[in-house]
Amino acid sequence: QVQLVESGGGSVQAGESLNVSCQASADTYGRNTMGWFRQAPGKEREGVASISPGNTRYADGVKGRFIISRDNAKRILYLQMNSLKPEDTAMYYCAAASGLRTECRGGSCFPSLKGTDFDYWGQGTQVTVSS
Numbered sequence: 369q370v371q372l373v374e375s376g377g378g379s380v381q382a383g384e385s386l387n388v389s390c391q392a393s394a395d396t397y398g399r400n401t402m403g404w405f406r407q408a409p410g411k412e413r414e415g416v417a418s419i420s421p422g423n424t425r426y427a428d429g430v431k432g433r434f435i436i437s438r439d440n441a442k443r444i445l446y447l448q449m450n451s452l453k454p455e456d457t458a459m460y461y462c463a464a465a466s467g468l469r470t471e472c473r474g475g476s477c478f479p480s481l482k483g484t485d486f487d488y489w490g491q492g493t494q495v496t497v498s499s
Contacts, residue, residue, distance in 0.1 A: 370488040372462045377493030384452055388493055390445040390462030398440035401469040401479045403486060404447045406458035406495075415481030416460070417447060420468055425478040429455075452497045462490040 376388040392402070403418035417426045417436035424436055435448040445462055463486035470477045480486075 370464050370466075372464060372488055372490035374460065374462050374490045374493040377460060377495045379496040379498065380452055382453055382497055382499050384497075385448070385450045386452060386495060387449065388447045388460055388495065390490055392443045392445065392462075392464055398438070398443075400467055401465040401485070402438065402445050403463045403465075403479070403481060404436060404445070405461045405463055405483055405486075406456075407461070407492075408458040411458075413461075413483055415483065418469075418479035418481050419445070420470070420479040423477075423479055425481055427481065449495070452495075454497050454499045456495060457497050458495060459492040460495050461492045464488045 371393040373391045380386050401418060401420045404416040405413050406416050407413040415427055416430055417434055419436045419438055433451045437446045465485055466487045469480035469485040471480050
């Protein structure tokens with residue numbers, strides 16, 4: 369069983385930055401796919417960014433603004449969020465797969481951003497961006 373605990377959410381103004389973190393307990397950490405997802409009120413959950421050893425993937429709406437990274441020794445997943453917009457307001461969830469989860473398109477493969485590919489979820493941390 370993997371436990372995930374997010375931290376670092378908060379309220380910021382548009383254009384500011386915020387970092388969120390996720391502490392994982394699994395001893396497979398580092399060899400699996402992990403990701404960040406978010407859900408705004410009244411909207412479906414959406415993938416934000418994911419990471420597998422040596423590869424990352426971002427949703428179109430956050431490319432160039434968000435950076436996902438992981439510290440395997442500490443078992444921590446990070447999401448650095450820059451140039452935040454009001455539409456980034458949501459509950460942010462950390463997710464972990466029990467192994468590698470990959471999507472391939474046109475000969476290129478990337479870490480999955482499909483929620484159904486992830487096996488463990490954190491409780492979420494709220495990010496609010498005001499204009």
